[in-house]
Amino acid sequence: MAEAILHHLPRGFFPSTAASASPSSQWVLSPAPRAELRQTRLAAAAPPGQPRRLKAHAVVGSETGEQPKWWEKNAGANMIDIHSTQEFLDALRDAGDRLVIVEFYGTWCGSCRALFPRLCRTATDNPNIVFLKVNFDENKPMCKRLNVKVLPFFHFYRGADGQLEAFSCSLAKFQKLKDAIAVHNTDRCSIGPPVGVGNVLDSSSPQEKPAEATT
Secondary structure: OHHHHOOOOOOOOOOOOOOOOOOOOOEEOOOOOHHHHHHHHHHHOOOOOOOOOOOOEEOOOOOOOOOOOHHHOOOOOOEEEEOOHHHHHHHHHHOOOOEEEEEEEOOOOHHHHHHHHHHHHHHHHOOOOEEEEEEOOOOHHHHHHOOOOEEOEEEEEEHHHEEEEEEEOOHHHHHHHHHHHHHHOOOOOOOOOOOOOOOOOOOOOOOOOOOEEOO
């Protein structure tokens, strides 16, 4: 999905490198690379009638018995944490023609925390949609090139259509997110290749400014 969108967005849209972190995950399979786990979750989130590969299962708490932090909790196999630009592109490509909703959040953002339980319920109610979670502080260069200036912020993508929408949304304005889902989560057949999301390998780096939280 990444290759074709590279021609639809301006140069300098993405960083040459992206921060990578490995926060504890609450979805556990047998030991496997992160890319394999992401593909497993996407397979488990496939619509009825499509073959499923492996299933991920939820784990409450970590090996030390500590409860996961609010941003480490996921609603199901269709909600995936993204830790780098390459993971982002791979997840969009692996989603195929399914609707993808990307949430950009900050662990320090009160609006993000307030909205998150509602987003989890939405993910549970829409298992055919892929939800990607992008930590702003882990991926600042990528977020800046995606024009993420306030949090929480959302992008909608779908197959050959590429990016459909981009907007900020707080809990008080959650209906905006639901309306966008109603518009874009309709049955369709693509007549072209996936578009992608921009030039990932651009070497320039935008000036970083702290993101703001919406109210």
